[in-house]
Amino acid sequence: MxxxxxxxxxxxxxxxxxxxxxxxxxxxxxxxxxxxxxxxxxxxxxxxxxxxxxxxxxxxxxxxxxxxxxxxxxxxxxxxxxxxxxxxxxxxxxxxxxxxxxxxxxxxxxxxxxxxxxxxxxxxxxxxxxxxxxxxxxxxxxxxxxxxxxxxxxxxxxxxxxxxxxLPEFPTLQLVLANPGKPVSTADIFRKLREKQNPPLKRDAADFGHITAISMWLEGTRNDLQKPAIEYLPEIADMMADLGEQKGCLLSRMSGSGATIFGVFGSSAEAMLAAQSFRKNWPHAWVAQSATL
CATH class of the missing domain: 3.30.230.10 (Ribosomal Protein S5; domain 2)
Structure with missing residues (x-):
């Protein structure tokens, strides 16, 4: 061609x-x-x-x-x-x-x-x-x-x-993403993972009709790499706690092997305000607001 x-x-x-x-x-x-x-x-x-x-x-x-x-x-x-x-x-x-x-x-x-x-x-x-x-x-x-x-x-x-x-039908989520600016090695996090046989996702219990239902289902799920990542970089836990306390945050968690964390919010306005507030608390962090595709 x-x-x-x-x-x-x-x-x-x-x-x-x-x-x-x-x-x-x-x-x-x-x-x-x-x-x-x-x-x-x-x-x-x-x-x-x-x-x-x-x-x-x-x-x-x-x-x-x-x-x-x-x-x-x-x-x-x-x-x-x-x-x-x-x-x-x-x-x-x-x-x-x-x-x-x-x-x-x-x-x-x-x-x-x-x-x-x-x-x-x-x-x-x-x-x-x-x-x-x-x-x-x-x-x-x-x-x-x-x-x-x-x-x-x-x-x-x-x-x-x-x-x-x-999943053909899934509501748009409003997210705030934050990263402390410190790279995390996926291989290192997996090496720190002690338990390799963990309970599976309960897909049958999932209700993806609206954001509140999604956040409630997510409360019963985990990121099994979160604990070893926090051992590797304790700052992750502090950032998650701060983001989780922002008004309108339905869930805060780490993504993948870290160190990026995310918060799920009920509206774009709440996410925008949370991002602004969080950025003041963590001026050296990368903070972004985004909707899902």
Missing amino acids: SPSPNAEWYEPAPAKINLALHIVGQRSNGYHELESLCVFTQLCDELTVQASEKDELVLTGPFAAGLRGERSNIVLKALALFRQKFPDSLPSGLKIKLIKALPVAAGIGGGSADAAAMLRLANRLSGLNLTVNDLKEIALELGADVPMCLLSRTAFVDGVGEHIEA
Whole structure:
């Protein structure tokens, strides 16, 4: 395929939030079995691509510095795997611009979302019209979060991240996200996780008709990585407690392996005011308000 040299293709890479994350086992290869309810936000990184003489990645945005100096960026890995799987389907070179608006190593799937966005862009550029299932094998090779980010829709996820059940009807949630500005290693958090066999999600008890019902169901769920993450970075607990005390907060919890926390609010106005108040208490933290997709 030979798109116009001046054509620029755009794809958002939405942040992923684990509303609940249960670790329910561990496979013989070391991969952890999980059950999670994930949502995606309007807050996102952004990718654009243009045909070029060679593959290159240009990093911009407030968190670009966290990726500079990497030996191999996951976006370029995603592109290389797509080329390997579907040879001669793309221009010989692509110039990729990544606006990095999401914190790095923050538990909200930033890198995974970027990789998934690259796969979606490659699919569009190739004209192959591949499905999510067609791309899932590549996505899983890049990381457990990439298949769910490939879909970027509210879903129950289990296995090691490869089983995805999209939820067609789910209310828009108003969220406040906050991160202390300290990266957290997912591998370190899993090493600190002592109990690998935890109770599963009670999906049958879920009522997703309205936000209050969702928050009540979520109260009976957990993030099993939250405790080891707090041991790693105690500041997470203080931030969660503060966010949970903001007016209108229905639930505060950590997402993924941390250190980003989130609060669920009943309205956008309450979320906006909470974000303003929280930002005053934590002036050095990254704080953002966003609705879910």
